[in-house]
Amino acid sequence: MKISFTINGEAKSVEVSDGNSPLLWAIRDGLDLKGTKFGCGKAACGACTIHVDGNAVRSCSFPAKLAEGKEITTIEGLSKDGKTHPVQQAWIDEVVPQCGYCQPGFIMATAAMLDKIPNPTDEDIDKNIINVCRCGTYYRMRKAIHRAAKMNGNTDVQ
Amino acid sequence: MAKKDKPKSKSRRKFLIRGGLGTLGVLALGTYVFRNPMRRMTLEMIETMVPPYSGTGTEANLWFEITTDNNLILHQPKVEMGQGTFTGLAQIVSDELDMNISQITVTAAETATGIVDGMSTGGSLSVAQLWTPLREMAATMREFIKIEGAKKMGVDASSLSTADGILSGGGKTMSYAEAIADLKEFNLPKTPELRPVKNYKNVGKPIPRIDLTPKVMGDPIFGMDVEMPDMLHATVIRPEHVGASLKSADTSNAEKMPGVVKIMKKDGWVGIIANSFAEALAAKNKVTVEWDIPKKWSDEDLKEYLKIGQGNKQITQKKGSALDEEGEGVINMEFRSPIGAHAQIEPNGAVAYVKDGKATIKLSTQVIGVTQKQVAEALGMDNEDVNVIGTYLGGGFGRRLNTAHAVKAAQMSIEVGKPVKYFFTRKEEFQNDLFRPPTHHIMRGKMNGDKLEALEHHYASGDVAMNSVIFPAAMGTILGSDVGASRGGSIMYGKIANRRSVQWHRTLPFATSWWRSLGLLANTFAIESFIDEMAINAGKNPVDFRLSMLGEEENQKRIRKVIEEAAAKGNYTDKATGNRAMGFAASIDANAPCAHVVEVSVDGNKVRVEKVTCVLDSGLIVNPDQVRAQCEGSIIMGISAALHEEMYLKDGRLFPINYGSYDMALMKHSPKEIDVHLVQGAENPLPVGEPPLGPIAAAIGNALKRITGKRLTELPMKV
Secondary structure (H helix, E strand, O other): OEEEEEEOOEEEEEEOOOOOOEHHHHHHHHOOOOOOOOOOOOOOOOOOEEEEOOEEEEHHHOEHHHHOOOEEEOHHHOOEOOEOOHHHHHHHHOOOOOOOOOHHHHHHHHHHHHHHOOOOOHHHHHHHOOOOOOOOOHHHHHHHHHHHHHHOOOOOOO | OOOOOOOOOOOOOHHHHHOOOOHHHHHHHHHHHHOHHHHHHHHHHHHHOOOOOOOOOOOHHHHEEEOOOOOEEEEOOOOOOOOOHHHHHHHHHHHHHOOOHHHEEEEOOEHHHOOOOOOOOOOOOHHHHHHHHHHHHHHHHHHHHHHHHHHHHOOOHHHOEEEOOEEEEOOEEEEHHHHOOOOOOOOOOOOOOOOOHHHOOOOOOOOOOOOHHHHHHOOOOEHHHOOOOOOEEEEEEOOOEOOOEEEEEEOHHHHOOOOEEEEEEEOOEEEEEEOOHHHHHHHHOOOEEEEEOOOOOOHHHHHHHOOOOOOEEEEEEEEOOOOOOOOOOEEEEEEEEOEEOOOOOOOOEEEEEEEOOEEEEEEOOOOHHHHHHHHHHHHOOOHHHEEEEEOEOOOOOOHHHOOOHHHHHHHHHHHHOOOEEEEOOHHHHHHOOOEEOOEEEEEEEEEEOOEEEEEEEEEEEOOOOOOOOOOOHHHHHHHOOOOOOOOOOOOOOOOOOEEEEEEEEOOOOOOEOOOOOOOHHHHHHHHHHHHHHHHHHHOOOHHHHHHOOOOOOHHHHHHHHHHHHHHHHOOOOOOOEOOEEEEEEEEEEOOEEEEEEEEEEEEOOEEEEEEEEEEEOOEOOOOHHHHHHHHHHHHHHHHHHHHOOOEEEEOOEEEOOOEOOEOOOOHHHOOOEEEEEEOOOOOOEOOOOOHHHOOHHHHHHHHHHHHHOOOOOEOOOOO
8 A cells, every 4th residue: 555644844655565564664665764773673662763743653663554644754854954953963962872773763752852841851851761772872862862952942951 | 096906015014923813823822721720821811911903904005095085994894883993993093194083984894805803893802902003004004105195296205294184295285195096006115113192183082983973863874774776675484492493384375475575495494585574574474383392491490500510610710729618617609690682772684685606795793704704605605705794783792793694694685586685573683692691600708807818709601602603612622611701700809819710611502692791790790799798797898808909910900090099989988878878899801990889779679870980991092982981881781781681481482572571771770970980001902892891780789788788699680
């Protein structure tokens, strides 16, 4: 079946043989956007996190057919108009990534959280950022999340 | 431009001669090492030295490809798995070759370049090992460019200065690219004298990682991201049960599934090749498989199989006399660690294309050269006809020191005549990992007044180095012990008159191997927990207790320094405050001593590591920011192993099979403060990526003892 949606601001269609198959593969292999990663296939690690209508979604467990007509953003589309997204900039400033594989998922999860909680406390971060990073970059990520919140213009960050 | 296909210089570099040694060089000791004292000496040597670079491709012109737009592509034998090596190498090159970091691109190892590491990317060795050869080659290349440029510029080479890839002198300038453009034949000059380290501009500075932007922007740089034209997707059926082999497979229903191109059965495995991964996976679920399961292993079976007193015994450290287990005043304490999974987030896999007798394999691997040999051998091809191209790795941690699965990708490509991408599902990763072996330890000690008179560490472990593809089988026979399992197994306090460590080794029914830091994590947990217990028994402050047992030799002084520094920077106290206390532990691995002070709190059954102060002496630091990052990562991975991770056997299968149920440290478990202090107690760089994993579990256990009054002796620790 053919599924149509907007991805990173562009209208696209992909062909999948089973509408219940994960959206992740339609994005990675159908549209060749490789920034969204496969980690576990069971929504347990968050490496495949994307935004669907502004919400963080683990695309490895999101049926492709549910993307019909939706607004999707992947890591490739997070920075807009030639401006680096604050979360990505904060990640660069804090030199967060090590191997880097899980980082797009964390960045997408963080961007979605900051849309809803612009000024997160450490507790908010602990509750909302539950992806897995095997290199253990959490310590720098936390600093980067606070930095991104500040960059977003919320200067009353703790 | 100096390209890899240009004629090679005949002059041999200094490092090439040294390169003949290496870890494998100890084989030359031959039969002498069969004597136990020699075995122990050899073991100590392996554990403390940085083996010289032992790979191929030691001519400078092969490594430095100057592009026509005057940038540099550094071809080198290592891969980047997060450890920051590419950045460190770029820093080293920039300072001897006088090019700007921004002009340098580092490519992952590729067999076709002729630059292949003798062993692997591992052992925390990349920067330490390439430190001297890379500086020598970069300096040689600079000299070469100067000589050639001087000819074209009509000036004397000695009058030229170099900066940012530009030659200047006699009022003229010329780019490096112009200087060596259109060179047909050349000889490399002698290696000039290296610059003093203090004159380096980039070495020693916290240069941001050179792979930062691609990793933050989501560029397709990993093995999983590789595309080839007309590529198909595949999955392979792997056993769930330990030791199981395929008896029969009915694929008739699977063959009718949409998108299936081919189902192949070969040498006890089934491969499903389809137009998409989702289709391959859907078809896989329709295959009915019968397995031959020789024994359904349980946790109890394993505990009985792997314990002190079973398997091959080897004394790996021996000073003074042995303790009698039941002697008067002898204290015995038992420790255990579980099976650990690598759990790197990028699954293992490979993209292979075999055509016209040539194979191209792209994958995340720590063993470029070994993978080439494995594929060539399985396919009956010459090594030269198999090109293995490394990508960025979505985590290594030792898991990718055997990537034999590349063979299956190549065989499937032959079957369909097209490129095939094949990778593990997460369940397959968890059930077919090459695990960190479980361990069993008995610590035995005897006090004399307030001093430890004797200390022994008896430890049982499965394979780490033994039976691995990067370690010659003969080494096991020669050394009589598993040199991976023994990491951190010796007692480092030189003033304890009677010290010994004894290894009991057994190969387990499931594959075990290298897991970041090898035996260090579990061995240090046992030794440093017991030392803490002895300090408490003696009524001594555990830091003072440790310091009192260190001698005056060089390595003892270096250990002393990190212990003193950690206690001071972390404001260590052995007194608990309510539900909060500090814990102290130290270790030395690969000649890099490390000490941690952890601050831990307990709330109900929740343990939280609030702060870690880490002091590491890994010699000269090339990039302090990345060394810190490695310390932070090791600490968090260590917390995960200390408090969370555990695989178990049930009905012959290994569980858990996914993240979440395989409990790992997450953001909420990560300390909010990690304070890293680096001391330089050696002239050259030493290993970085593993030594900080040593003390973490013991330090946490020592803090918990002060909060709860209980000594926790099993990983993961639960209160």
